[in-house]
Amino acid sequence: xxxxxxxxxERRYARQxxxxxxxxxxxxxxxxxxxxxVGAGGLGCAVLxxxxxxxxxxIVVVDHDIIEEENLHRQPLYRVSDVGQRKAEVxxxxxxxxxxxxxxxxxxxxxxxxxxxxxxxxxxVVVDCADSFAVTYTLSDECMRAGKPLxxxxxxxxxxxxxxxxxQAPSHRAVFPEMPSHAASCSSAGVLGTAVAVIGSLQAxxxxxxxxxxxxxxxxxxxxxxxxxxxxGGFSFLSARExxxxxxxxIATSQLRADDLVFDLRSADESPPLADSMRVSVEEIESATxxxxxSQRVVLCCRSGVRAWRAARKLQARGHTNLALVALGD
Numbered sequence: 615x616x617x618x619x620x621x622x623x624e625r626r627y628a629r630q631x632x633x634x635x636x637x638x639x640x641x642x643x644x645x646x647x648x649x650x651x652v653g654a655g656g657l658g659c660a661v662l663x664x665x666x667x668x669x670x671x672x673i674v675v676v677d678h679d680i681i682e683e684e685n686l687h688r689q690p691l692y693r694v695s696d697v698g699q700r701k702a703e704v705x706x707x708x709x710x711x712x713x714x715x716x717x718x719x720x721x722x723x724x725x726x727x728x729x730x731x732x733x734x735x736x737x738x739v740v741v742d743c744a745d746s747f748a749v750t751y752t753l754s755d756e757c758m759r760a761g762k763p764l765x766x767x768x769x770x771x772x773x774x775x776x777x778x779x780x781x782q783a784p785s786h787r788a789v790f791p792e793m794p795s796h797a798a799s800c801s802s803a804g805v806l807g808t809a810v811a812v813i814g815s816l817q818a819x820x821x822x823x824x825x826x827x828x829x830x831x832x833x834x835x836x837x838x839x840x841x842x843x844x845x846x847g848g849f850s851f852l853s854a855r856e857x858x859x860x861x862x863x864x865i866a867t868s869q870l871r872a873d874d875l876v877f878d879l880r881s882a883d884e885s886p887p888l889a890d891s892m893r894v895s896v897e898e899i900e901s902a903t904x905x906x907x908x909s910q911r912v913v914l915c916c917r918s919g920v921r922a923w924r925a926a927r928k929l930q931a932r933g934h935t936n937l938a939l940v941a942l943g944d
Contacts, residue, residue, distance in 0.1 A: 640826045645671045647825045652676045652725045653743030654701040656688040660814020666709045666716050676721040677702040688807030725749050726866040730756045742766035748919035748941030754786035767817045774813040777836035788854040793923040809841045862926045862937035879916040899925040908933045915940040
């Protein structure tokens with residue numbers, strides 16, 4: 615004969631409380647956790663329901679984007695009727711329906727170098743679901759300063775990875791000191807929704823492992839997945855050495871100064887140039903800055919930050935010492 619079901623909220627979490635790795639004490643840890651999730655796209659749509667369903671007490675969702683029809687195949691939090699609405703707001707509504715006891719906050723703005731410190735400081739674990747190199751490096755730098763764990767993931771086409779950086783592990787910069795020369799995106803390379811779901815589920819599991827203190831620890835672990843070839847791999851990067859910062863960092867547009875020399879590296883068909891900037895390509899940046907004082911701050915802007923990073927490396931080689939990057943996004 616089955617025993618009576620536990621009453622109230624205990625019934626909701628009964629199946630995970632029954633696990634010896636969790637129990638009542640572990641459930642209390644989950645409910646006390648404060649999680650920052652940056653990005654409510656494909657990865658966020660996998661991470662958020664599992665964290666909310668598990669009983670995480672406070673979740674802050676940061677995303678400035680709106681829902682588009684081409685998102686729906688891999689972002690199952692959203693419906694056709696949600697197209698045109700803000701992702702963070704719709705995610706807030708869905709999560710509140712999933713678990714009314716959770717405290718969910720929708721932050722409908724970009725994660726920037728200006729607001730990152732406050733957001734990271736108010737969280738126990740930071741989850742990078744943003745699909746943005748600039749956001750990843752910004753979060754990694756801030757998590758290192760604050761001593762907070764960063765669970766970062768990336769997926770494109772049919773493969774991706776997830777890892778636990780910072781806190782008691784080396785930073786993202788220690789493992790990936792340089793940005794790629796070119797950045798593929800879901801729109802340019804394509805992506806399969808189930809591949810995103812696999813990576814996002816692993817990301818949620820790593821968050822809960824950190825909150826619960828499960829053994830063995832997940833600090834400094836990177837897991838890679840290729841669903842096309844059915845390959846699961848990974849490694850520990852606990853022995854990775856911190857690399858010196860490259861001599862430049864990302865800033866927000868609000869942190870631009872009147873005396874900055876600002877270059878917009880986007881092409882004319884991408885978008886209008888940033889105000890008070892000069893439009894040049896990465897290949898033209900050296901000639902465009904010829905004759906300038908190396909100590910004057912040069913600000914390099916592009917969509918993702920990749921071109922700005924490449925241009926900064928070129929200028930560093932020419933002796934420029936005061937450089938900053940801006941990722942303008944879409």
